[in-house]
Amino acid sequence: MLKVDNIHTYYGNIQALKGISLEVNKGEIICLIGANGAGKSTTLMSISGIEPPRSGTVILEGIDITGMPPHKIVTMGMSQVPEGRRIFPQLTVLENLDMGAYLRTDKEEMKRDLEYVFELFPILSQRRHQIGGTLSGGEQQMLAISRALMAKPRILLLDEPSLGLAPLIVQQIFGIIVRINKEQGTTIFLVEQNANMALKIADRGYVLQNGIIVKTDTSSALMADEEVKNAYLGV
Amino acid sequence: MNKVLKEIRTSALSALWMMILTFPIIVIKVNTINMTVNWRWINLMWVGTGTFILSWLWRYLLDRKENGSGLKKTDTKESRRFSLHKSLNDKKMRIPVLSTLAVLVLVLPLLVNFYQVSIMTSALIFVILGLGLNIVIGYGGLLHLGYAAFYAMGAYSYGLMYLYWGIPFWVALPLGAVSGAVFGLLIGFPVLRLRGDYLAIVTLAFGEIARLVLENLSGFTKGPEGIAQIPRPGFITKLSLQGATIYLFYICIALVLFTIFVMRRIEDSRIGRALEAMSEDDIAAQSMGIDLTKAKLTTFALGAIWAGMAGVLLAAKTTYINPGSFTLMESVMILVAVVLGGTGSIPGVILGAFLVTLIPEYFRALSDYRMLMFGVALVVMSIFRPQGIIPRVRKHYIVGEDQS
Ligand SMILES: Nc1ncnc2c1ncn2[C@@H]1O[C@H](COP(=O)(O)OP(=O)(O)OP(=O)(O)O)[C@@H](O)[C@H]1O
Ligand SMILES: [Mg+2]
Numbered sequence A: 001m002l003k004v005d006n007i008h009t010y011y012g013n014i015q016a017l018k019g020i021s022l023e024v025n026k027g028e029i030i031c032l033i034g035a036n037g038a039g040k041s042t043t044l045m046s047i048s049g050i051e052p053p054r055s056g057t058v059i060l061e062g063i064d065i066t067g068m069p070p071h072k073i074v075t076m077g078m079s080q081v082p083e084g085r086r087i088f089p090q091l092t093v094l095e096n097l098d099m100g101a102y103l104r105t106d107k108e109e110m111k112r113d114l115e116y117v118f119e120l121f122p123i124l125s126q127r128r129h130q131i132g133g134t135l136s137g138g139e140q141q142m143l144a145i146s147r148a149l150m151a152k153p154r155i156l157l158l159d160e161p162s163l164g165l166a167p168l169i170v171q172q173i174f175g176i177i178v179r180i181n182k183e184q185g186t187t188i189f190l191v192e193q194n195a196n197m198a199l200k201i202a203d204r205g206y207v208l209q210n211g212i213i214v215k216t217d218t219s220s221a222l223m224a225d226e227e228v229k230n231a232y233l234g235v
Numbered sequence B: 001m002n003k004v005l006k007e008i009r010t011s012a013l014s015a016l017w018m019m020i021l022t023f024p025i026i027v028i029k030v031n032t033i034n035m036t037v038n039w040r041w042i043n044l045m046w047v048g049t050g051t052f053i054l055s056w057l058w059r060y061l062l063d064r065k066e067n068g069s070g071l072k073k074t075d076t077k078e079s080r081r082f083s084l085h086k087s088l089n090d091k092k093m094r095i096p097v098l099s100t101l102a103v104l105v106l107v108l109p110l111l112v113n114f115y116q117v118s119i120m121t122s123a124l125i126f127v128i129l130g131l132g133l134n135i136v137i138g139y140g141g142l143l144h145l146g147y148a149a150f151y152a153m154g155a156y157s158y159g160l161m162y163l164y165w166g167i168p169f170w171v172a173l174p175l176g177a178v179s180g181a182v183f184g185l186l187i188g189f190p191v192l193r194l195r196g197d198y199l200a201i202v203t204l205a206f207g208e209i210a211r212l213v214l215e216n217l218s219g220f221t222k223g224p225e226g227i228a229q230i231p232r233p234g235f236i237t238k239l240s241l242q243g244a245t246i247y248l249f250y251i252c253i254a255l256v257l258f259t260i261f262v263m264r265r266i267e268d269s270r271i272g273r274a275l276e277a278m279s280e281d282d283i284a285a286q287s288m289g290i291d292l293t294k295a296k297l298t299t300f301a302l303g304a305i306w307a308g309m310a311g312v313l314l315a316a317k318t319t320y321i322n323p324g325s326f327t328l329m330e331s332v333m334i335l336v337a338v339v340l341g342g343t344g345s346i347p348g349v350i351l352g353a354f355l356v357t358l359i360p361e362y363f364r365a366l367s368d369y370r371m372l373m374f375g376v377a378l379v380v381m382s383i384f385r386p387q388g389i390i391p392r393v394r395k396h397y398i399v400g401e402d403q404s
Helices: A040-048 A070-075 A093-100 A107-120 A122-126 A137-149 A167-184 A195-201 A219-224 A226-233 B002-026 B041-067 B070-080 B083-089 B091-111 B114-139 B147-165 B169-188 B196-216 B241-268 B270-280 B282-287 B292-318 B328-341 B346-362 B364-384
Strands: A002-011 A014-024 A029-034 A055-060 A078-081 A155-159 A187-192 A204-209 A212-218 B028-031 B036-039
Touching: A002 A040, A014 A029, A014 A040, A014 A055, A014 A212, A029 A040, A029 A167, A029 A195, A040 A078, A040 A155, A040 A187, A070 A078, A070 B282, A078 A137, A093 A137, A093 B270, A107 A122, A107 A137, A107 A167, A122 A137, A137 A155, A137 A167, A167 A187, A167 A195, A187 A195, A195 A204, A195 A219, A195 A226, A204 A219, A212 A219, A219 A226, B002 B028, B002 B041, B041 B364, B091 B114, B091 B241, B114 B147, B114 B241, B114 B270, B114 B292, B114 B328, B114 B346, B147 B169, B147 B196, B147 B292, B147 B328, B169 B292, B196 B328, B241 B270, B241 B292, B241 B346, B270 B282, B270 B292, B282 B292, B328 B346, B328 B364, B346 B364
Parallel strands: A029 A187, A029 A204, A078 A155, A155 A187
Antiparallel strands: A002 A014, A002 A055, A204 A212, B028 B036
């Protein structure tokens, strides 16, 4: 589905990614874990075209999308939930969701998808006319995920959906992510610092350290790995 | 009691500070002929008392604003809403109010003298400029400080096209809009990756560069001396000065109405939504599939179109243009009109444009101090009413299942 091959990404002269390669198969949940500043968000933004890599390739369903502008990549079935949610603060919940479907013209399908996200997050349905900026952190995260879903992606990239949320809400949101994966067949690429939660729902995981992938394995193997345990699982 | 003492102390300190600060210009007056110094101590007293009172008043107002009880806030806001605006929103009032306005506007040139009509025309040109800049700042969220360059582009396209090819007003008007748009795109490209303060600085520089080019390309643009004797629009035959002025007034009215119509369409359109998303959060907008490059260029081009038209109108009104009419000061005045009136709000910007043009006209005595006045007005506004005199009322569009 998604194949990232040896990408190098720079911010000015600072190299953030030093040759990242990874692969995500159709229908999988893959997580990328790492400490602060490891380059997780950069990896995600390089894939989605917001911070295009200086070298290396990103292939989505057989098509080379390296260097494509982000809005083109969205049309190819990839949608992302950026770090820190980034919902539109002055727009209502419904308007935010509508922005998610900006490129779509299939009104009937959109209606069905809207009903689907309201089914996933009933609270958003109650709050549909509330201004986005006044939602709680958890609700904003739900809205950000829903907004990305409104683009009807085949692959969904999520950047730290657990950021700043209470454990109970995190659990709920991760449950929904699994549900989206199962019900819609959406492939999920999840970037997380909360390695514990992420590995629990993921099929496989990658461990990122200073812009390099240092380890990759199935989730259960990573959870059993001594180094990972010490560095990321806090046990 | 304690509070009053504290207030007195603060005000006294401000007064003292102001007295020291203004001492050299307010008190000392050197008579260079008699080589004497005139000490005007009495002025110091005026500054002192004035500052003392103003400082007290200032803090009283601030205090009132901060302690204004939360509950009362909503209804005072409602009642304080600009009454004309309110009656326009009310369906029943709409038609009578609008028709009264229309009749007033139509007969205005018959009621007042020709000088007033001319001032009104200037104000209307400013309304078009303000609404145009509002696309860039209000809808697109891009701070643009070189807007006068687009204005100059329109004026010079009429001036030059007349000078070299004898092109008449009605042909120049759309061409002015087009050249504005082209220039907007040209400026848009290099600043695509900039935002916020950086964008403001670069657009400011572009505005100045444009003016300097006009000034120094004297072979082509006639340089600082400008282009004179640009014709006013004629109606079938050439009109008298009076007739042409009134005719131009009606043209401006029509164009203002057209501008308002287009602005409302933009607000409701897909482009409008894209601009809104861009101004709220550009990274998120990109992830929604909005083409930021296109959105930014569209913003600049759309904004510049109106400046281009306003420029043609200005050239036709004054019959004389030179680079001095398009300085940074002009850009700033348009910006003040937008911010003072209410960024993003159509009635707000219209009101702002009228205030900015009419106040210095009708209070001639104040016109030397107009920059100072608008500076003070902006500071006061940004503290007490940051959204402008008539704040923007966001129309919430309805989506999905509620779609009608
Ligand atoms: N816009 C930027 N300009 C310059 N350097 C940046 C920029 N964004 C990120 N960096 C640097 O790139 C490196 C990787 O950052 P990145 O945001 O990808 O980390 P992360 O793994 O997502 O961290 P976190 O868990 O804190 O979100 C860091 O050293 C960071 O300082
Ligand atoms: Mg990050």
